[in-house]
Amino acid sequence: MDMSISGLLWQLLAIVLALALAPLLTGWVNQCRAWLQNRSAPPLLQPYYMLHKLFHKDVVLAHGASPLFGFAPYVVFGCMLLACAIIPVLSTDLPFAPSADTIALVGVFGLARIFISLAAMDIGTSFGTLGGRREMLVGFLAEPALLMVIFTMAMIAQSTSVATIVETLAHREFVIYPSLAFAGIAFTFVSFAENARVPVDNPATHLELTMIHEAMILEYSGRHLALIEWAASLKLYAYSCLGLALFFPWGIAQGDSFAGLLLAIPVVVAKLAIGGALLALIETLNAKVRIFRAPEFLGTAFLFAVLGLLVRLLLESRV
């Protein structure tokens, strides 16, 4: 699809969909978690109320905050939105899709991480610094694993482009790739760590000594905080969509037929709903590990990713 008007419209729709669905996904996960833990669930739309409230509050800046501190939420939000825009959610043929290179995606996520960590250290509070360091540690360990997953995928599709990978998996002859099982597990592990979910971090806690993500954003308020929260939702959405695109790509349209694209929307919503419920289930079944065990957790992810690569080399090289 070239840069036609309809293409741009569809692309725009995908971005709006991401902005709208991301908080909903967060709300859905929280609701499922509450059900599974026998708590009375918050409303599904709670994240929207939260964002609405925060956007209407004034920003309070700490003394000594540099311009970076105010600037960072916009960068983080921008990065996440960019990621959501280029990941093929509805179709592999949207105008931005050719730029959806998996390695570039890792870079985009890395950029956001650097900014939020720098902002956290900017104020000079002990918690911010602590959170920032931990975030960098997690990122430092998660990125190699993620890259290994990507290499495995790239070997299957002969390309690092998400669109090509989706096409190879979903729209060609069906082939079982055992290596994908390993890569999928590794990717799940990495996603949990990157999105500050339970085994590594707990999004619902403010227990100072264990938190990572929450520790970094303690000093934010008002619309800054709203942007950061929204960005966190977008990140979860982006990772979910990336995971779905890489491992369960069925339903993503290939061309620009109106029916195909229209069908892709409910399919994606359904897949996200199931994925969110599974995420809540896994979070409920596991306890948060000590921060010292986080390297072990991500080391395991790396291990699975490497195994996937090896299995790919051994079993599937003579396809």
Next chain:
Amino acid sequence: MLDLFVLVLAIPLASGLALALAGERAWAPNLNIIASAGTFLASALLTAEIVAGGPRFVFGEAFFIDSMNVFFVTLTAFVGMTTSIFSGPYMRNEREHGRLSAPRLRLYKSMFQLFMFTMLAALTTNNLGILWVAMEAATLTTVLLVSLYRTPASLEAAWKYFILCGVGIAQALFGTILLYFAAERVLGETGNALLWTYLVGVKGQLDPTIMALAFIFLLVGYGTKVGLVPLHNWLPDAHAEGPTPVSAVLSGLLLNVALYAILRVKVLADGAIPSDFAGNLMMGFGLLTLVVAAFFLSRQKDIKRMFAYSSIEHMGLITFAFGMGGAVANFAGLLHMTLHSLTKSAIFFAVGHAAQKCGTQVMEDIRGLIRINPVIGWGLMLGTLAILGLPPFGVFASEFMILTHAMKHHPWATPILLLALGVAFASIFGKVQPMVFGETHAQRLPHAPAITPVFVHLAIVLMLGLWIPPYLTRWFQEAARMLG
């Protein structure tokens, strides 16, 4: 006509089951001895038949008896018989000392017979897969024998024995799978690809790469059971902590059977691999084993442990001999296997009585055997001299042959061999001498020891040193020729 071979396998199996079912009765030790004697008689007659009539199959192609394994069958049955004679009074003494109860004696006797069965089956089977099964079964039957005393040390020894041999035997299974794979490519999916008689026929066509890998796995796997360094750790513990009759059969028989398995595979590997890969590998392992065991000998305090290391040392020497290959070295290796079996079991018989008399296996506390019981004292002394390779005992002859052959074809190995044998000589002799001739205050045993087996074994060893009967020579020569 009832096949003699059926008797060789059926007697130990049936008596093992009977002993297990009947429990510890007054006649049980006698049944044990009678069964072992029956097995020996049957195997001796079988040997005569094979020597006269040549190799043959039994039960279709399931079992194959040729001049090589029939020789091991006789040896196994013979040592089994003498061990059962020895263990009668020995075990009664142990029971009176309160170290063993009636159920344990029942376990011992039934497992002993089943152990004999598995070893005889391993020796005679034509199927290399069944060989593996029988070897593993031999481990299983002896695990509970090693832990018979249920002391912490014996449990530990049995655990090590099981785990290490289990790991080893798993490697051997992988080797067997590879071997089957190599053979199936040549023989097709007929189900005959593990039968030795078929394999020998096509050994030149087996793929060398696969065979090399298979041989490594099989050597490491069965080598664990032979006690080759560095997989020998289980051996001293199992010998020292198990009851003495078990030590005697482990050293005298199990190691031989494991080595026999390696030899069978070596013939195939030699046929498939153009270079002398298998032989060199065995020479390396053998030499390493010999040297390491020799140096560990001097550090031992427990008498059974020391002789266990001596077994490792001799196994290393034998492996080295077979590694060199050729008619002379193979002949020497077979002779040495026989002599080691006989001598080492005799030594363990004597050691068992000596330890029972002094109530300890610690060498420093065993003194003056020559005064308490001159027969045991002399038995131990002569056995030691025999195993150290002093003329006129037979071990001298076989060691001399191995040494001279090594000098001629592998001169670099000679100083190493001489050094190891010298160290072993000094360590063992230095420790046995005071045990036999020192001062003591030990008491008499309630049951007179069965010392005949010791001297029967030593007499044969002596005879083989002075004169090997011509039919035995022919027999060895034929087996040696088969090994290539």
Next chain:
Amino acid sequence: MSLSTQLINLFAATILLLAFAMLAQRRVLTLINLFALQGLTLALSTLVVAVTTRQTHLYWSAGLTLLLKAILLPWILHRLVRRLEVKWDVEPLIKVPTTMLVGIVLVIISFNVALPISQLSSTVSRGTLGIALASVMLAFLMMITRSKAVPQVIGFLAMENGLFLAATSATYGMPMVVELGIALDVLIGVIILGVFFFQIRDQFDSLDIRHLERLKEK
């Protein structure tokens, strides 16, 4: 690549995955369940090979594997663990990440060793030989790194699983009589070990085999 080969590869990969999961598992009960799962996967993979090649004896092997390794042995182990009252956490001797790294190295070595051999093979399942060897090595590693008796035995049995996979992947299984013999040995081995566990516990009041480290060369 045919569908059956793909399925066999998938099952083989699952077996490898389970081997790693067992290596990292600290709880003894979960370990037994993982072992049972590995046995089940093995049986399924054998079944696929049997269906593809129409070899009658492979159906028997698959059935035997299912019965022995997915049902009987796990059941015996479960009973043992309950009777011995050992539901404690399993402690690895060295840290899990280190073990895992060693495991990866073993996998790479196994794949390299197996590659030339599997290229000579003509079976539908030849690619899995490397995985089989890797599972054997990983089970071996598990036996080395564990300090409790039950996990060591599970490692021993997992090793046998790997060997079985090797046999089916390289040659469509060993002759039936050999396979029966191996199965019998494994079964007897587990029963003997069961007896042995009680002996060890009676003697040491524990199944920690670190008690069994006194016999050493001084």
